[in-house]
Amino acid sequence: MSLTQVFGGRGKATELEPLGVIDIGSNSVRLVVYEGAVRAAMPIFNEKVLCGLGKSIASTGHLGAESVERALEALRRFRAIAHILKVKNLRVLATAAVREAEDGHDFIVRAEKAAGTRIEVLSGEMEAQFAAYGIRMGFMNADGLAADLGGGSLEVIDIYKDRLNDAATLPLGGLRLIDQTANRIERALPMVDESVARINWLVNGRGRPFYAVGGTWRALAKLHMEHTNYPLRVMHGYSIPTREAIEFCQFVRRTKKVSTLRGMEEVARARRDVVPYGALVLERLLEALAPSEVIFSVFGIREGLLFSLMTPHEQAKDPLLCFCEDYARLRSRSVAHAHELCSWTDALFEGDGLKETEEDRRLRHAACLLSDIGWRAHPDYRGEQSLNVVAHSGMSGIDHPGRIFLALAVYYRHVGSDEAKGDDLSARLRLAVSKRAQKRARIIGAAIRAAHMLSIGMPGVIDETKLSYEGPKLVLTIPRTYEALDGERLRRRFGMLAELVQREPEIRILG
Template identity: 45%
Template sequence: MIKRARKRESSVAVIDIGSNSVRLVVYRSLARSLVTVFNEKALCGLGREVQSTGLLAPDAVAKALTALRRFRALIRVMKVGQVHAIATAACRDAKNGAEFIGNAERICGVEIEILTGQREAKLSALGVISGVHKPDGLVGDLGGGSLELIGVHGNRVGTGITLPLGSLALQDESQKSLKRAARIVQSALTGSVPLKAGRDRNFYAVGGTWRALARLHIMQSGYQLKVMHGYTIPAADALAFARRLRRLVAAGTLADIETIAEARRPLLVYAALVLEHIILVAKPKAIVFSTYGVREGLLYAMLPAPERAKDGLICAAQTLNELLSRSARHAEELIGWTDRFVRVAKLRETEEDRRLRHAACLMSDVGWRVHPDHRGEQTLNLITNGNFGDVNHQGRAFMALSVFYRYAGFSEQNEPPASVRALVTPAMDERARLLGAAFRVAHLISAAMPGVLPATHFASKGRKLTLVFEHRLVDLVADRVGSRFKQLAKLAGRSGSIVRR
């Protein structure tokens, strides 16, 4: 019997013509959890002179059109199924913006949507919603030409505003005077309605230059993860950092500046200036950096409502499970198996604990192809640095530790890196050990094959936990299975035994 080949998903691309950069991002498909297969940008500086001349600079236009020709050629080579194109502040504000867009459309072969300020703000907010679990606060998207501000709460979006405070626009308008730039920013932000709603909530920082600030902060603070998305700084620390960065840039003594693209370096001080004044006016509790923004919001808005309602972390874990595990169905069965264990063992779980456990179940077999001596460390690295959203850094560390313990066990010689354990509380580390022990039992019993775990169940009497095997599986019982289950029960504060029926 010949099996039909699975229908190939249609890839989707976004061409993003920003005031500073022109970018092409290609995703595997339009999905709740986007998988990036290609990402390239050209720092063209289209908005470099719009405030002072009202025009896109000729050299920037030439550079942008050259980049777009390459992007169109790449789209053909990659056989991309859908192409969407957007343009932001520089193109909507410049007198020759329409002429440039006409030339760009002829090159790209698609219609380019020139986003209004309000639509850009809304798409930025939707991008944050797609990549942050239950966000609550204020989104600020800082581009080269403008700053968009808009409130978010769960999946609800407020009314956004746009201000001409992009890094390039501010540099141009102030004629490179930081004192003049500070006055411009203060005047624009004082009395801002969205900022008034930011007090004691998160401020979600979106945009390439703010990401550059986050990269510098990570480098200089020695933070454990180099993951930008979800990186969080208390507002007071962010304010001190922004002020210090401005002083060091002015003095030419900023360390690690070489890690930032050369074209972005002059803009850092303006991004820091805007962030400083936002913190002073809005008084947020923390700054959360988001790599999800307008492009992701554009695609998220195209999804049917049931898809948008899905948990992005679980969708990302399901994708990794399908791509890397020996049996995708086994991982789904493992979720039900650990659900039963938690219920019978009367373990306490919050809603967030439960979703992290389910995601870890889906990723529990992703390291099977790696050499046995390195599975723990390799999967730890894969999960902590995974290109997915809807989870904070603490949650990443918990999932990674759970799967690490599944592979490495609990000997003193195989302890996980202290840098990763430092990201979680002692209680979370204990839960990760417990879940890792459950994975060690489940995968030993089933060899990661489907249909086995549903034929076992748990029983509890007093302080004793029992793992019961159906009669057809009795030959799977062995001393090693028994010892691992006893270890699991001990971590749950119980004694444990195996029963055959």
């Protein structure tokens, strides 16, 4: 059986070949298998083993014997998994620990035998470049400084859209700092400040976003979500204002017993000791940089490698809309109908209608593409289930306010705009976005509800109807061919849409 049959296919799935990336880091060894080298590739498989290869490099210069055996065992397992998943292109990357260890070459010889393929030992410069590509993979038009914190090193790079500027590698990995300071964090502070001060171009990050990459910083984001009772648990695109991030980092690193921190039980045991050091490095970087905000990314060097393998045409695609189209093809009744909704709702924002920015339009089209993914659920729970799916999906190229907007728009498409029907999550999500975003979500949800009364989710109907503004009226023109679809439910839903855009509804039969 092919992977296309197993995973359902997504139109172009027959053209895709699974691609595997193994990342041998200073703290963990991880395998991720992707659908293929495409813009919104989804992981088919993802597993990591916390080996701690770099935990004694600073003091001994060698990889720990126990850590090496754990890593080799993981590589043998990952090789077998890649074979089962029919991965023909398996890339293996090694970073700071293997690069710097005196016995790194000996490890590579054994590791290549275990993995069954060549291992690429990345330089610090290449590691920074792949981290930057990972940010480009996960964000539209990224503009700021990105930093990837591993167990052995910290890579920092300046990104401006499709251009990579200055880059540096600093000896500030969490495991390295624990080793160098004998696990006394107060000793690490001057070491961090001294390393950061050597990089004079870091001032270029002032007032621009700071993209935080790496498992330790993701754990820190998870703790902040728990600390603030944030309604989502999605790491990618989660942002914190700079001053708030600095104060939280100080709180974490000064906590006497980190195991008592709320949410720490969800962090892997092998990573918990590293979190305060990650907080210290982030705090001192932010103090030096003064960026506009901290944005956390789940996309790093593995996704960066994937991005580097794409054609320029594929790289230039919108990751959000690619994801939404693929998801619509998998889950909705008709992706063609979803595209018709994009065009049909355009009329609400043309001429004398509502105003929207280019980003608003992009998000509206994404909402239309996702609007029918819950059709197989029980009618009483379609709204709630769609809300959860969209809010927690693996989409990229979108920030959290945009993610919440999409979730609410698809939710209102099923339940209408009556807040009294809302569940706990929808109520909490509403509080996390602006009033304007909430209203737009209701309008788009109402438009899609009205459209479905005509199309029944099938293509070829609403593209023959027309929405237009005529003075105080919102007019829906239906060709006589579809006159029988006019009725009480359509008029009720269209009336709700007209009310939301502050117009009087009128339905006309033409011909």
